[in-house]
Amino acid sequence: MDSLHRDETNNHVEAALKSGRSTVVRRNKAHLYGTMNANVSEPVSEAAQMDGLLVAVGKHRDRGAFQRLFDFFAPRLKAYVMRLGAADDVAEELVQEAMLMVWRRAETYDPGQARASTWVFTIARNKRIDAIRRAKRPEPDMNDPSFMPEEVQPADRFVEAAQDEERVKEALKNLPEEQAELIRQVYFQDKSHRVIAAETGLPLGTVKSRIRLALKKMRLTIEERDNAGTSP
Amino acid sequence: MPVHHPEPERLMEYAAGAASPAMDVLIAAHLSLCPTCRKTVERLERMGGHMLESLGSDEDVVSMSPGAFDALLEKLDLPEEAPQAAAGDEIDPLPGVDLPAPIRETLRNLERPLEWRNRGKGIEEAEIPLPVDVDDSVRMSLLRIQPGRAVLEHTHDGGEELTMVLAGGFSDEHGHYVRGDVQTGDDELIHKPIADEGEVCVCLAVVEGNLRFTGPVGRVLNLFMRT
Numbered sequence: 001m002d003s004l005h006r007d008e009t010n011n012h013v014e015a016a017l018k019s020g021r022s023t024v025v026r027r028n029k030a031h032l033y034g035t036m037n038a039n040v041s042e043p044v045s046e047a048a049q050m051d052g053l054l055v056a057v058g059k060h061r062d063r064g065a066f067q068r069l070f071d072f073f074a075p076r077l078k079a080y081v082m083r084l085g086a087a088d089d090v091a092e093e094l095v096q097e098a099m100l101m102v103w104r105r106a107e108t109y110d111p112g113q114a115r116a117s118t119w120v121f122t123i124a125r126n127k128r129i130d131a132i133r134r135a136k137r138p139e140p141d142m143n144d145p146s147f148m149p150e151e152v153q154p155a156d157r158f159v160e161a162a163q164d165e166e167r168v169k170e171a172l173k174n175l176p177e178e179q180a181e182l183i184r185q186v187y188f189q190d191k192s193h194r195v196i197a198a199e200t201g202l203p204l205g206t207v208k209s210r211i212r213l214a215l216k217k218m219r220l221t222i223e224e225r226d227n228a229g230t231s232p
Numbered sequence: 233m234p235v236h237h238p239e240p241e242r243l244m245e246y247a248a249g250a251a252s253p254a255m256d257v258l259i260a261a262h263l264s265l266c267p268t269c270r271k272t273v274e275r276l277e278r279m280g281g282h283m284l285e286s287l288g289s290d291e292d293v294v295s296m297s298p299g300a301f302d303a304l305l306e307k308l309d310l311p312e313e314a315p316q317a318a319a320g321d322e323i324d325p326l327p328g329v330d331l332p333a334p335i336r337e338t339l340r341n342l343e344r345p346l347e348w349r350n351r352g353k354g355i356e357e358a359e360i361p362l363p364v365d366v367d368d369s370v371r372m373s374l375l376r377i378q379p380g381r382a383v384l385e386h387t388h389d390g391g392e393e394l395t396m397v398l399a400g401g402f403s404d405e406h407g408h409y410v411r412g413d414v415q416t417g418d419d420e421l422i423h424k425p426i427a428d429e430g431e432v433c434v435c436l437a438v439v440e441g442n443l444r445f446t447g448p449v450g451r452v453l454n455l456f457m458r459t
Contacts, residue, residue, distance in 0.1 A: 071301075074300065075295055076285070088294075092296060095296065096307075100307055114281065116281075120284065124284075125249040126249075128249065133253055135341070138260040138337065139260050139263075140264040140270065144336075146330055148266065148267060164275050164278055172282065186248045187279070190250045192245050193241050194391075208239070211240070211244065220240075220244075220272065220276060
């Protein structure tokens with residue numbers, strides 16, 4: 001029963017370790033987020049402030065910042081795990097565990113790699129699965145000798161991360177309801193395409209092609225994005 | 233680098249946390265060897281983060297009980313339980329095969345050693361028991377195919393079979409599969425993989441049977457244990 005309880009945030013540790021990032025890259029990223037916020041004509045959104053608060057927790061063990069993170073994320077996380085079927089008290093406990101993990105792992109968070117909400121999402125997702133299975137969810141481990149590192153320069157990645165965030169946000173808004181509903185079922189109701197097919201009576205192939213259409217519209221698969229070239 | 237990837241909806245289910253335990257092992261193993269799919273999964277996780285963030289309005293969120301934060305504050309300074317090294321850590325669960333961590337750890341955590349069974353015609357199979365899950369139609373196993381031997385022609389009766397190559401390689405009518413590649417077989421595909429000459433082919437296979445759908449809830453949630 002060893003590695004069941006091993007470090008639960010390999011991905012994030014990996015992200016922190018891999019990023020030989022420079023201040024230039026940070027400025028690039030700040031610029032992109034700045035533009036994004038200017039577009040929606042509000043100062044810095046509450047969600048965007050979370051990145052900085054999480055960094056403050058990681059660097060200075062700042063309890064005030066942690067409380068603001070808790071106030072923002074805990075009710076969302078509770079809603080998330082309850083949508084996935086957890087009872088109130090179980091949900092509460094899972095959220096506590098997830099937020100404790102946020103506190104403990106905050107120093108591995110890299111704002112150039114992902115928004116705080118994405119990082120917190122992956123922690124809560126894993127906590128919930130580990131609780132159901134009573135076993136650690138398998139994840140790739142960058143310290144694994146078999147691990148195949150990527151060749152892209154870190155600098156590209158940070159600019160790309162910011163662009164991705166923005167694209168996903170816009171695309172999700174513009175997705176036809178039928179496809180948006182499918183995505184919600186996968187993320188918020190824990191339904192695989194097989195379960196959706198069995199439930200709706202739709203052929204498996206139909207469900208799969210609808211999901212693929214949605215992913216294609218959001219340009220979330222690598223092929224799509226790369227074929228799309230420089231178009232907006 | 234792998235050239236045959238899992239289908240995008242599989243990556244989405246992994247990122248969303250909606251995949252079965254067996255599929256999680258196979259996808260995580262593929263991701264260990266495939267930077268391209270890791271990138272896709274990162275994007276799909278961003279979507280999860282964005283959806284979490286947008287649970288913003290009052291109807292969407294669920295308040296924590298009063299005192300929840302104070303209770304948490306008390307835990308912040310407690311030392312974290314140190315991970316325990318297991319006795320089996322030094323044992324190589326499958327000598328001669330370079331196993332990506334997600335598979336290696338799954339095998340190390342098994343309560344019994346792998347039992348290889350002869351399936352005839354140069355094929356052996358070792359079943360890997362799975363964590364408990366509502367969908368009991370899923371099976372995971374390791375396959376060992378002698379050089380040049382063919383797996384019997386088969387279809388998948390309403391389900392799907394994902395096969396990831398760990399060592400050696402095989403070919404079917406869709407192409408040549410080597411380490412890291414994932415082949416998806418479904419209803420429509422009658423496939424007849426043939427192992428490459430010169431090397432034993434070792435694969436991880438996950439077979440999803442015909443899903444017997446019995447209730448409205450995706451996962452069994454009373455499996456949550458209070459601690």
